[in-house]
Amino acid sequence: MENILEVKDLHISFDTYAGQVRAIRGVNFDLKPGETLAIVGESGSGKSVTSRSIMRLLASNANVDNGEILFKGEDLVKKSEKEMQKIRGSEIAMIFQDPMTSLNPTQKIGKQIAEPIIKHQAVSKEEAYKKAEELLRLVGIPNPEKRMKQYPHQFSGGQRQRIVIAIALGCNPDILIADEPTTALDVTIQAQILELMKELQHKIKTSIIFITHDLGVVANVADRVAVMYAGKFVEVGTVDEIFYNPQHPYTWGLLSSMPTLETSGYLYAIPGTPPDLLNPPKGDAFAPRSEYALKVDTMYEPPLFKVSDTHFAATWLLHPDAPKVTPPAEIVARQSGFRTKQLQIQPSDDLSQMSGQDLEGPQDKNNLSVDELTTDRDGKGEANEPRY
Amino acid sequence: MSQDTKRKKILEVKNLKQYFNVGTKNEVKAIDDISFDIYEGETLGLVGESGCGKTTTGRAIIRLYDPTDGEIYFDGTEVHSLNGRKEQLDFRKDMQMIFQDPYASLNPRMKVRDIIAEGIKIHKLANSEEEIDARVEELLELVGLNKDHSSRYPHEFSGGQRQRIGIARALAVDPKMIVADEPISALDVSIQAQVVNLLMELQEKQNLTFLFIAHDLSMVKYISNRIGVMYFGKLVELAPADDVYNKPLHPYTESLLSAIPLPDPDYERSRTRFAYTPRPSNSEEEKLREIAPEHFVYCRESDVPKLQEKLAKY
Numbered sequence: 001m002e003n004i005l006e007v008k009d010l011h012i013s014f015d016t017y018a019g020q021v022r023a024i025r026g027v028n029f030d031l032k033p034g035e036t037l038a039i040v041g042e043s044g045s046g047k048s049v050t051s052r053s054i055m056r057l058l059a060s061n062a063n064v065d066n067g068e069i070l071f072k073g074e075d076l077v078k079k080s081e082k083e084m085q086k087i088r089g090s091e092i093a094m095i096f097q098d099p100m101t102s103l104n105p106t107q108k109i110g111k112q113i114a115e116p117i118i119k120h121q122a123v124s125k126e127e128a129y130k131k132a133e134e135l136l137r138l139v140g141i142p143n144p145e146k147r148m149k150q151y152p153h154q155f156s157g158g159q160r161q162r163i164v165i166a167i168a169l170g171c172n173p174d175i176l177i178a179d180e181p182t183t184a185l186d187v188t189i190q191a192q193i194l195e196l197m198k199e200l201q202h203k204i205k206t207s208i209i210f211i212t213h214d215l216g217v218v219a220n221v222a223d224r225v226a227v228m229y230a231g232k233f234v235e236v237g238t239v240d241e242i243f244y245n246p247q248h249p250y251t252w253g254l255l256s257s258m259p260t261l262e263t264s265g266y267l268y269a270i271p272g273t274p275p276d277l278l279n280p281p282k283g284d285a286f287a288p289r290s291e292y293a294l295k296v297d298t299m300y301e302p303p304l305f306k307v308s309d310t311h312f313a314a315t316w317l318l319h320p321d322a323p324k325v326t327p328p329a330e331i332v333a334r335q336s337g338f339r340t341k342q343l344q345i346q347p348s349d350d351l352s353q354m355s356g357q358d359l360e361g362p363q364d365k366n367n368l369s370v371d372e373l374t375t376d377r378d379g380k381g382e383a384n385e386p387r388y
Numbered sequence: 389m390s391q392d393t394k395r396k397k398i399l400e401v402k403n404l405k406q407y408f409n410v411g412t413k414n415e416v417k418a419i420d421d422i423s424f425d426i427y428e429g430e431t432l433g434l435v436g437e438s439g440c441g442k443t444t445t446g447r448a449i450i451r452l453y454d455p456t457d458g459e460i461y462f463d464g465t466e467v468h469s470l471n472g473r474k475e476q477l478d479f480r481k482d483m484q485m486i487f488q489d490p491y492a493s494l495n496p497r498m499k500v501r502d503i504i505a506e507g508i509k510i511h512k513l514a515n516s517e518e519e520i521d522a523r524v525e526e527l528l529e530l531v532g533l534n535k536d537h538s539s540r541y542p543h544e545f546s547g548g549q550r551q552r553i554g555i556a557r558a559l560a561v562d563p564k565m566i567v568a569d570e571p572i573s574a575l576d577v578s579i580q581a582q583v584v585n586l587l588m589e590l591q592e593k594q595n596l597t598f599l600f601i602a603h604d605l606s607m608v609k610y611i612s613n614r615i616g617v618m619y620f621g622k623l624v625e626l627a628p629a630d631d632v633y634n635k636p637l638h639p640y641t642e643s644l645l646s647a648i649p650l651p652d653p654d655y656e657r658s659r660t661r662f663a664y665t666p667r668p669s670n671s672e673e674e675k676l677r678e679i680a681p682e683h684f685v686y687c688r689e690s691d692v693p694k695l696q697e698k699l700a701k702y
Contacts, residue, residue, distance in 0.1 A: 042576040157438075186437040186603060191647040191661050213577055216606075216649030220656040239653045257581035258651055259610035267610060269581035273546055 004174055004207055005031040005054070010067035012046075012053055021277050023049045025231040027067075031175065036201065036208040038218040038239075040254070041228035044274055047211045050228070051177045054209070055094055056084045071175075090120035093168035097180040099160035103152040109136075109163050110148030117170045135166040139196060158189035165196065172204050179211045194220055215258055219243055224310070227251050230275050230285035236304075237311035244338035246331060247305075247313035249292045256330040268328060284316070292317060292325050398565055398597050399426040399449065404458035406441070406448050418444040420621035421458070423676065426565070431591065431598040433612030433629065435605055435644070440618040442601045446567045449599065450485050463564070481511050484558035488570035490550035494542040500553055501538035504528070507561040527556040531586060548579035555586065565597040572607065584611055605648050609633055614682075617641045619664075623676060627683040635702040637685045637695050640664045 012024035024046045031037055039047045052058050054069055056076060069076040071092065076084070088094075096102040104112055113132035118125060129148070136144035139162040152160055161181060168176055178197070182190040198221065201208055210221055218225055218239070225242040227235040227250065235248040246252055256268035272289040275281050281288065287297035296302075296316050305318035316322055326332065406419040419441045426432045434442045448455050451467050460467040462483060470476050484507075487493035494503055504524045507513075514520045525535040531552040542550055551571060558566055568587070572580040588611060590596060602608045608615060608629075615632040617625040617640065625638040636642045643664035649656060672688040679685050679695045687695060 042578055187605065187647045188437060188644065188664075191649070194649075195661070214649070215577070215651035216656075219651050219653045220649040220659075243651060243653050254577060255651060257578055259606050260650060260652070267581045267585055269585050270578040271582075273548065273579070 002033070003030040004033050004072065006068075006070040007050075007054070008068045008070065010050070010053065010069065011065040012049055012058070013063050013065055014059070015061045015063065016278075019278050022280050023062075023231050023277055024053070025277075025280060027228075027231075027233055029226060029233065029236065031207050031209065033174070033207055034201070034205045035223045036210055036221055038210045038212060038222035038225045039228055040211075040213060040215065040218055040225060042213060042274055044277070045228045046231040047228050048179055051094070051179055051209055051211055054175075054177060055088060055092060056081075057094075086120070089116040089168075089173075090171040091173055092175045092177065093171070093173035095161075095164050095168050095176065095178040095181045098184050099157055099164050100184070102164055103160060105152050108149050108151060109155070113148075113163065113167050113170060116167060120171045131170070132166075135170060136163070138169075138200070139163070139166045140192075141166075158185055158192065161185060161189075161193055162196065165193070165200070169200060169204065169206075173206055175207045175209065176201075177209045177211070180213070181210075182217060183212065183214070190217070197221070215243075215254060227254070230280065231277055232285070232314065233304075234286065234315070235311075235313040237307070237313075240338070241308065241311040244334050245307070245311070246327075246334070247307055247311075247318060248286075248315045249290045249317070249327075250286045251313075252327050252331045253289075255334065256328045268330065284314075294322065395427040395430075397425045398428040398463060399599075400459075400461040401425070401445075401449065402459045402461070404445070404448060404460065405456045406444050406453055407456040410456065417621050419448065419455075422618075422621075422623040423458075424616055424623060424626055426597055426599060428564075428597055429591070429595050430613040431600050431611055433608035433615040434599065434601045434618060435603060435608050435615060436618035437603065437644075439620075441621040442618050443569055445618070446485070446569050446599060446601050450483055450567050451479070477511065481507075481561045482564045484561065484563040484566050486551075486554050486558050486566060486568040486571045489574055490547050490554055491542075491574075493554055494550060494557075496542055498541075499538065500528075500540055500542070503542070503553060504538075504557050504560050507557065511561050513561060523560070524556075527560055530559065530590070531556045532582075546579075547575050548582060551575060551583055552586065555583075555590070559590065559594075562594075563596070565599070567599045567601070569601045570603070571600075573602065573604065580607065587611065605644065606650070617644065622686055623684075624686040625684065626676065631683055635683075635699055637679060637683070637698060638687070640666075 007027055007029050010024055010027040011022070014021045014023055027050055029037065039050065041047050049058065053064065054076065056079070064077050067077070071087070103109070110129060110132055113135055114125070114128040117123060117128040117131050123131070133144045133148055136147065141147055141159060141162055155163065182193050185193060194217065197208070212218060222239045224236065224238050226233045227242065227248065229250050235242065235246065235251050242251065243255070246255060253268070253270040257270055259267055270289055275285050275288070283299050284293070284297035284302055287293040294316050302314045302316045304312040304314045306312055307318065317325060327335070402423050404419055404422050408416040408418055422445065424432070434445060436442050444453065447453050449460055449467070454468060462479065467479060470479055501521070501524050504527055505520045508520055508523055514523055524538055528535055528537055533549060533552055533556070542553065545553065571587070572583050575583060584607060587598065591598060600608060600611055612629045614627065615629050616623050617632065617638065619640045625632060625636065625641045632641060633645065636645055643662050646659065646661045672690060674686060674688050676684045676686050677692060679692060680699055683699070685695055
């Protein structure tokens with residue numbers, strides 16, 4: 001299948017008074033038609049910046065330092081603002097986190113839903129309003145003809161998010177970017193919205209980039225998952241690969257720090273806090289918080305190692321010469337259920353394409369000395385100490 | 389109920405009602421006749437959707453609201469009958485609150501040291517400035533910060549660290565009980581686990597009692613001994629944490645549990661969600677009834693045998 005979106009070696013930085021914040025440090029991914037890619041990570045890991053860069057909605061102090069965003073083969077980075085306006089809302093649409101603030105409080109919702117249809121499609125006002133009414137019915141709002149004439153404050157939070165979805169779907173977008181669309185909602189409402197999104201995706205065959213920090217939601221909606229840390233994708237794979245055969249220590253940490261209904265005893269917590277991207281750390285950005293950090297992690301950034309055709313992880317632990325480590329018990333339990341064919345771990349053949357970030361690394365990564373790959377005891381001691 | 393004789397009730401809530409806009413058209417019954425007890429040293433989790441009254445319950449208990457009706461006994465005294473300044477002070481010393489938003493709940497113009505020391509000064513728990521400093525240092529260490537942080541302002545900290553400052557402030561006056569209103573909702577997943585572990589560790593060390601209000605059900609299950617489920621101002625089910633999850637009896641609890649997504653794709657593919665529609669009321673009185681020891685469900689007298697049967701099937 002042809003990819004609808006290809007992001008290649010994207011680097012984005014923000015100019016601030018304190019200096020340059022390197023928010024995105026080499027992101028590569030592609031999106032196939034009709035699939036849902038979930039991007040997970042902590043706040044500040046760059047997931048929202050990644051999605052906003054696709055929509056070209058970044059703040060004025062943001063610079064795209066490097067990279068391409070190919071949408072249907074055309075580079076969005078090079079498009080003019082006018083060209084982007086044609087794409088935004090029609091071919092790529094976005095759902096924002098907060099349904100309370102993403103609607104205009106002074107406009108009737110009928111007008112707000114019809115607006116992009118009138119703008120992007122050659123239809124009359126009447127037709128656009130008719131389409132808007134259909135959309136409202138589609139997203140499950142009762143009495144659409146009456147509710148078209150109401151204002152946002154007359155709807156509940158869940159209904160408002162349905163309206164935002166209706167607006168986003170108005171022009172049958174090829175890509176729908178959902179930035180934490182259910183974080184502000186209750187679990188029961190969240191479940192309804194997720195069901196609605198999946199149902200609509202099935203109907204209109206749109207691709208979805210789903211940004212969230214809730215791993216439960218990811219397991220529910222995603223076909224593929226990308227785990228983001230400090231401006232990079234540290235692990236990418238199908239939803240089963242990420243949840244049942246995770247390879248990166250950060251993914252291990254994330255999965256173990258969420259209690260399941262069986263968890264008892266001490267809950268695993270990732271020590272410390274994410275790094276400051278004003279001065280991104282040398283080597284593996286997660287190493288200072290990882291008890292699995294190797295000496296090499298403090299020197300060189302790990303490339304994305306290939307675990308399977310669809311599964312890649314950026315950790316030196318996957319290097320053939322790396323010491324064997326035992327993941328946390330919680331992860332071992334997850335992996336045991338994963339029906340895995342003989343795991344073949346080898347560095348990705350196509351490193352330049354999959355991981356543009358390791359340009360400063362040594363050329364012959366496969367010949368690292370065993371010494372460099374031993375566990376860094378000092379680093380470990382530091383990792384257990386919370387850093388402030 | 390043999391355990392009850394051993395366990396001491398630290399808080400008793402009896403027929404609590406909290407209405408807003410009383411007498412007007414838009415009267416809101418935020419809490420509509422709820423009763424429960426909290427035992428010393430335990431964590432009671434309170435869950436429900438937004439607007440169900442869980443935060444209002446917490447705030448009524450700590451006396452931020454004057455309830456419309458009902459009584460709240462803390463350590464044997466009725467909280468809302470405390471009149472004198474002395475009694476109120478004592479009550480505030482014994483019960484503290486941790487707030488949801490670590491950004492809004494710390495005064496941005498006060499240094500961390502003064503934020504934490506405020507309660508110590510008000511309650512005259514230290515005799516000299518040096519003693520206060522020593523106590524603040526000790527508290528900062530207890531919550532995993534270090535003493536250099538005491539001269540900084542709240543904006544210099546991350547969300548997780550601010551929540552730790554809020555916890556240190558609550559602990560400064562040696563409370564017996566803490567009402568924690570969504571203390572981890574505003575934090576990142578990896579930081580949530582840190583704060584939850586801290587709370588549980590402190591509970592063990594200082595024999596604290598927690599009322600833990602949250603909407604994240606898996607975290608509530610993990611931290612609580614017992615859980616109360618609220619729906620539209622009513623407590624619909626109250627039981628030990630494991631029972632609420634494994635043997636839910638009220639249809640609303642089942643509906644709520646069926647809506648939680650878990651980090652397990654296989655489970656997610658097979659999960660079916662049930663919607664909850666309240667049944668029409670009839671002449672039979674509905675109230676919280678004990679179906680099995682410690683397991684309470686809001687139901688009618690005629691439901692009891694059915695529910696007992698359901699419980700036996702689990």
